[in-house]
Amino acid sequence: MPASAKKSRRVAVLADSDTRWKWGALTANRLVSAGVSPDSGEPDIRLDGYLLRGRATPTARQLEEVGVRADRLSEVTAAEFLREMAREPYDVLVLALVGGGVQAMLHGLAHAWQGRTERPVVVTGYVGVVYEKLTDGLLLRHGADLVLANSRQDADRFRAVYEGVGADASSVTEVALPFLGGAAHSADRKADDDSYTVVFAAQPSVPQSRQDRVYLLDRLIGHARRHPGREVLLKLRSKPGEHTTHIEELPYQKLAQRKDLPANLRLVYGNMGEVLDRTDLLVTVSSTAALESLHRRIPTVVLTDLGVREAYGNHHFVGSGCLASWDQLDDGYEPEPDPRWVDRQGVATGGTYEAAFDRARHRVDELLGAGELPPLKPYYTPVTAPGYLPGILARHHLAPDGGPLPGAPTADRAPGPVRRIFRHAARGAYRHGVQRVAPVIRRMGEL
Structure with a gap:
């Protein structure tokens, strides 16, 4: 040291x-x-x-x-x-x-x-x-x-x-x-155990279209109904009104409100590591959660239902041994990751992390x-x-030489109540535009 x-x-x-x-x-x-x-x-x-x-x-x-x-x-x-x-x-x-x-x-x-x-x-x-x-x-x-x-x-x-x-x-x-990090998954846990937990790690921007997101939600619901003994969790990144790294136009919470969810399917939030503590099968389109899951030797599936495409990011997992479809998962398939691929991805399963x-x-x-x-x-x-x-x-109020542009926003103290109210209203208007107005305009214009 x-x-x-x-x-x-x-x-x-x-x-x-x-x-x-x-x-x-x-x-x-x-x-x-x-x-x-x-x-x-x-x-x-x-x-x-x-x-x-x-x-x-x-x-x-x-x-x-x-x-x-x-x-x-x-x-x-x-x-x-x-x-x-x-x-x-x-x-x-x-x-x-x-x-x-x-x-x-x-x-x-x-x-x-x-x-x-x-x-x-x-x-x-x-x-x-x-x-x-x-x-x-x-x-x-x-x-x-x-x-x-x-x-x-x-x-x-x-x-x-x-x-x-x-x-x-x-x-x-x-x-x-x-x-x-976190404890490694127990190899003794089998897909037919009563305590078996399946987690779908949702992403804010992948996929984007309503049709694709409804499809994934319907398949998750179908999996839960087909396996009533399993606990099925829809892991969400943010609550309505919040933003994360990517913009989410169609939150799964909103789509799920129109569905009849089976008793063994729940929407959950919280730290991903804590959710993985009880996960026996991690399913995603291309989330970084797949790497967290692989690190802990949890069976991990990257979905191919919507194609293996650069736009979805699941092409990154070509060669991983983790690509599979909901049909395969419904039939009990569990993937075996390729150790050479895992090693090159910085997922240190051998204790060298x-x-x-x-x-x-x-x-x-x-x-x-x-x-x-x-x-x-x-x-x-x-x-x-x-x-x-x-x-x-x-965009950050800087001139070409890196110096501040005239009028760049600064504050020597915490913003006053009027400024805080205006900022909150502006963010609310932005979220409304992204999650309500933009999808409607896209549908009307068939964009």
Whole structure:
């Protein structure tokens, strides 16, 4: 264990949704707490959390469900956050944002830290399976000191993209998803046991169409009726009115209201790890929950009913041995994952998971020990992407040089009651537009 790993570190995490807060906070813990479980309460890290104000800013309930605590947690605009970073002496900064948000913060931080010889080590990455916009998302994250890859396969793909455009690929660092864990599934539990529990892990944006989502719900209902001795759970990500990483136009809760649900089927919320504690079969279209399930050796199925398609993300599981249909599940089929595929996905079933962050932790210690870090240098600049970068920065009220635009929203104190009411109303109008108006317009226009 490096001696520096025992020191107290000041760490900041900027996140824009509940799932990214979970990823960012747990990643921060694993990066600076050598050999220490993030749940152990060891006092070697002070964690300050910043929630970027936007459509997906998590609610108090969502934060409670995530279960990751911060020493300080505040909601900020981009300008407020950058101002805070200009004056606070952090050791490590984790950017847990969408790609455009990461790129904007990298340029904003580069501007805020001009002339400084010391700055935090900047870390970013992905909250789960990377199945779309690989090149776009990676180049938007380029410029951080560490770009974390959750598996050997991702690390190889990330380096190939950076090297392919002539960008420095040394930031790519292989780790694993920081929230894997929990007791392994008992191999003695069989599909005909009375206590057998099937969990369908729903996703907010996959699939999107009403027809496909109703189909999946009907098949889940049918499975529950066909196997009345099983407990069947529909695991939901958010409650009505809440947003998470992706927009959910047609929540399963709303669709389920029109159905006659059998007594052995229930809708559940809560921490995914706690739900997996009682799961004997995990079913999903392409959720990252499949990797959590595989890590615990729980039989896991990635559905093929709607096709194996890039748009659904289930193509990522080709070769996994987990692809199957509801017809097969109804008949009692249980998949056998391919150990070689599982190994390449960073799902460490052999007890080596705790070592997955050693390389990244050593790299952070190395950079902090250098005493002086070079300025942040993203691949995208006003020279390399003059038609793309300014728009990304402007969405966060930043000028092309990373400085704040005139009139950028800031606040020296908590928002007053009028501002809070207006913000709440605006978010409500946005949700109404996404979940009520947009689907109606699409149906009327046959879009």
